[in-house]
Amino acid sequence: MQRGTRADWSDADARHALRTRLRRLRYVSEFLMRSFPRRDAAPLIDSLKDLQDLLGELNDQVVARRVARELSCSIPAATARERALIARLPAAWRRFAAAPRFWQDIGS
Numbered sequence: 775m776q777r778g779t780r781a782d783w784s785d786a787d788a789r790h791a792l793r794t795r796l797r798r799l800r801y802v803s804e805f806l807m808r809s810f811p812r813r814d815a816a817p818l819i820d821s822l823k824d825l826q827d828l829l830g831e832l833n834d835q836v837v838a839r840r841v842a843r844e845l846s847c848s849i850p851a852a853t854a855r856e857r858a859l860i861a862r863l864p865a866a867w868r869r870f871a872a873a874p875r876f877w878q879d880i881g882s
Contacts (some may be wrong), residue, residue: 775871783863786836793829796822796870806877814876821870828866832859 777792800822807815835856842849 778867779871781863781867783860786832789829789863790833790836793826793833796825796829800826803877810876814874818870818873818876821866821873825863825866825870828859828863832856835859 777788777795781792782788800819803815803819803822807819835853839849839851
């Protein structure tokens with residue numbers, strides 16, 4: 775939560791590191807959700823999917839830029855699509871942060 779709350783969304787390396795951590799959280803969450811009603815798990819799982827999609831597409835942009843440089847092609851530092859995706863990240867993060875952690879009531 776701390777990494778995303780104070781994230782510099784324009785930092786590609788930080789985004790990629792967060793994407794990796796979110797992927798692990800999603801795998802664990804999807805495993806745990808089998809033991810809970812879908813309606814309880816859906817908000818978190820759906821918000822993780824949305825974040826992963828955004829971060830994945832942004833990572834694709836970074837990789838495309840790197841490949842273009844290796845091929846000596848000119849490509850802008852940040853495309854309009856990339857700026858639009860970055861602009862969507864804060865809202866996607868807030869949705870994830872607000873999603874209930876469906877496993878927290880275990881044992882209560």
